[in-house]
Amino acid sequence: MAVSRQDRRSERAPRVTAVFGEAQANEALDHLEIMELAWHVCYAEISPPDEIIEDVLVVSEGRLDSMIQAVRLGLTDWRDLRVAADRKRDPSHRCRTRSPRPGSQLSGIALGWGIRVVRPGMFYLARVRRHCGLGDPEQARLQASGVSSTTR
Secondary structure, three states: OOHHHHHHHHHHHHHHHHHHHHHHHHHHHHHHHHHHHHHHHOOOOOOOOOHHHHHHHHHOOOOOHHHHHHHHHHHHHHHHHHHHHHHHHOOOOOOOOOOOOOOEOOOOOOOOOOOOOOOHHHHHHHHHHHOHHHOOOHHHHHHHHOOOOOOO
């Protein structure tokens, strides 16, 4: 288990080099270090989980500009990053993310690390539906009732 930032950088170096190549590996590792610092500020954790780092590398597809966008997405909402990474890993599936059940213990590829949810948020579910191409449930409800979203 890596304790220092330098140890974590050394552990990540082979995977990052495999994705970005020797020429851009140091820059990519610098971006991951910046992500680590921002993650600590945002979430009060020392470093993002390895799953998040892997998702950033998958979404980046070996391009630094895509990596910057993936890092930003991961810091803003890691669930969106997870959906984007899943789509890159297996584009034949429309969506692999399951909706949480009230009071369930969430875990696994879809939602991360066992976060206790008292009640699933419609905001999250709507976002997942939009990412998966299933449409916005609020918009569908408004259209069914004959109300325009611009008049609310």
